[in-house]
Amino acid sequence: MKLIYLSPEPERQGHASYTHVHEIINNLKKMDWDIDLYCPRYDDKALPGAVSRLKEIGKTLLRAMRGGKPDAYYMRWHFAAWPLSFWAKLRGVPCVIEVNGPVDDLFIAWPITRRFKGLFCWLMESQLKWAAGLVPVTDGLAQVCRDVVGPDKKIAVIPNGANTDQFSPDAVVAENDYTRDLPENFCIFFGTMAAWQGIRTVLAAVESDSWPQNFPLYLAGDGAERPHVEEVAARQPGRVTYLGRIPYEHLPSLVARAKTSFICTENLEGRGSTGLAPLKLFESLACGIPVIASDMPFQSDVVRNGQCGYIVPAGQPDELASVVNKLLANPKESQKMGENARMVAVEDHSWFARAKDTHVLLKSVVK
Numbered sequence: 001m002k003l004i005y006l007s008p009e010p011e012r013q014g015h016a017s018y019t020h021v022h023e024i025i026n027n028l029k030k031m032d033w034d035i036d037l038y039c040p041r042y043d044d045k046a047l048p049g050a051v052s053r054l055k056e057i058g059k060t061l062l063r064a065m066r067g068g069k070p071d072a073y074y075m076r077w078h079f080a081a082w083p084l085s086f087w088a089k090l091r092g093v094p095c096v097i098e099v100n101g102p103v104d105d106l107f108i109a110w111p112i113t114r115r116f117k118g119l120f121c122w123l124m125e126s127q128l129k130w131a132a133g134l135v136p137v138t139d140g141l142a143q144v145c146r147d148v149v150g151p152d153k154k155i156a157v158i159p160n161g162a163n164t165d166q167f168s169p170d171a172v173v174a175e176n177d178y179t180r181d182l183p184e185n186f187c188i189f190f191g192t193m194a195a196w197q198g199i200r201t202v203l204a205a206v207e208s209d210s211w212p213q214n215f216p217l218y219l220a221g222d223g224a225e226r227p228h229v230e231e232v233a234a235r236q237p238g239r240v241t242y243l244g245r246i247p248y249e250h251l252p253s254l255v256a257r258a259k260t261s262f263i264c265t266e267n268l269e270g271r272g273s274t275g276l277a278p279l280k281l282f283e284s285l286a287c288g289i290p291v292i293a294s295d296m297p298f299q300s301d302v303v304r305n306g307q308c309g310y311i312v313p314a315g316q317p318d319e320l321a322s323v324v325n326k327l328l329a330n331p332k333e334s335q336k337m338g339e340n341a342r343m344v345a346v347e348d349h350s351w352f353a354r355a356k357d358t359h360v361l362l363k364s365v366v367k
Contacts, residue, residue, distance in 0.1 A: 004067050006075035006084055007039040008057050014248040016279040027355030038064040071366050079120050085127040094132035094365040099141050108269050132365035138275030138298040156361045159277035161354040164346050167286035171252035178246055179253050186216050188258040191280045193223030198264030203232045204317035211321045212328055220246050256287040263293040266314045272296050286345035290337035308341035
């Protein structure tokens with residue numbers, strides 16, 4: 001079966017979208033799908049401005065349109081995917097749309113687009129209406145889709161997942177430049193350093209008087225909050241260490257060594273109201289460590305149902321510090337949570353399982 005996969009986001013290794021796209025594709029290929037990926041590519045060091053990005057997306061769309069007639073199109077929901085969605089409709093080829101966030105995410109990331117909100121909403125909602133099937137990543141986003149398309153559309157909730165071979169407790173034995181000086185006891189925050197990821201709450205907890213002694217925080221990643229991270233790291237040497245962006249292949253060796261990982265997302269500007277399923281949640285679980293997650297829809301359900309970590313109120317550093325103390329004071333409970341985490345990841349949240357669910361939906365829409 002032939003599939004054309006469109007990802008309008010830039011292809012940058014180490015980013016969550018890159019991991020999601022390539023893990024789904026690699027596992028679908030194991031199920032005999034022949035897949036051509038079309039995505040814009042930019043310089044690895046920096047993204048260009050909006051106009052240059054739109055030009056590259058336009059070129060990507062043209063390449064996809066000239067890529068022959070597939071059995072199905074699969075694309076990540078994006079206003080710029082509209083031309084290919086319309087092209088699929090004209091050709092009578094079924095299209096599946098993956099929904100990773102509400103329309104409002106666009107207006108948060110690019111405030112200038114609010115001036116043309118009606119147009120952008122139409123560009124995005126029309127894609128959902130034309131699609132043969134939808135893949136929202138949370139139950140909340142599934143409801144967003146139903147509000148647009150009604151109850152009869154084929155919808156399958158398929159969240160992020162983890163490569164359970166790469167992210168594994170066995171990664172603790174891997175040695176590299178980043179593991180050489182790690183202490184025996186530490187916690188980790190990794191991924192995008194954005195305000196909605198709760199990075200300031202985590203750092204405030206570490207700086208509080210109630211934070212446990214000799215339990216440093218290591219941070220790996222990059223983003224808008226990086227200057228604040230570097231400022232706190234300079235102010236709290238020994239308590240906070242910023243590792244910068246590290247190669248993705250080395251990340252499991254850090255996570256598997258940590259005593260806990262922070263998944264402290266916050267509902268800033270309403271972007272968490274439809275539920276959150278961050279990639280690092282599943283990668284942390286796959287490494288067999290307990291997580292500390294904020295009480296946000298979907299991610300908190302995963303942790304509670306799997307009994308694989310602690311839930312804290314979002315945006316409250318004192319509560320976070322208290323839970324960290326509780327984790328360290330109960331090593332047997334923490335060990336059990338880590339064992340549960342690995343079991344839950346392997347049984348329910350592997351990328352192979354996610355691809356299998358995607359395969360089932362794709363097969364159901366192909367004529």
